[in-house]
Amino acid sequence: MDKPAQQAAFSHVNSRGEANMVDVSSKAVTVREARAEGYVQMQASTLKMIINGHHHKGDVFSVARIAGIQAAKQTSQLIPLCHPLMLSKVAVDFEVQPAHNRVRIHSLCKLSGQTGVEMEALTAVSVAALTLFDMCKAVDPAMCISGIRVLEKQGGKSGHWQLESGTTETATGAPS
Template sequence: MAEFSHINQRGEANMVDVSGKTQTVREARAEAYVRMSPETLAKILAGDHHKGDVFSVARIAGIQAAKQTSSLIPLCHPLMLSKVAVDFSAEPAHNRVRIESLCKLTGQTGVEMEALTAVSVAALTLFDMCKAVDPGMVIEGIRVLEKQGGKTGHWLAEDKQ
């Protein structure tokens, strides 16, 4: 297993120097789920939620969050993202909404943290907009699905291979 890169030789937190890395196209996808009551999901899908189109607001929140990741996560590099997408799919059989993000750039460091931040904040926004009618919602399954680019190349979550 590789060494932790954010710890220096004295065991102190350290921002990794990426200046020597080659610029490559880098991409990451992440997902999260928001489990809720069937009634809440039905309201969202019917457009009957009293706060309006919750998916549009949560999408914008996720995109904004990806762009602000370096302000939220210590030691993260500020990145010039070339693409951020946040998509939602209802899964009525499981009483949940699946959120997936895609972050992309050409640069010297990966975009996994941006993809994770996008789905996390989109899920939090969905929760915030629906908590008055369903305070028992659960945010779960936040993870990286895939990453591409850089020295390590292509990585895919084991259950997606």
């Protein structure tokens, strides 16, 4: 990590305590990138069904990937006070972790702009996880979505930030 986290005031609240969209017009345009992850834990039989392509709804990962990409592009319509962004790259990938009966979802969002893309990366992971859950809930309603977090962000005045390595994991095996 380049810099320690600094305590800052909430940027989406004005001096009167009212909700406020941050003015980024004076910020420099820089290449900005964010990566996020999340997990969907499920029964071993559900994971096997997905891996083997035997799910009756089809290719679960393809549908969840498209949902995550679409969600990143719609973040400003979903999260109040987020700026609409012209994303230049959105990627959503899946890592099957059979030892933990889970799927790790990873997203990357990138642009050249005046504000960061952390919310877009988080939204991509969240909606991909929700889509995976939706497609599999009939066979496994006890699935658990967890560990959604930003892993890394780059660009802008604050430079490069990366989650510290060696984080602990929850009882389900998802990072806390």
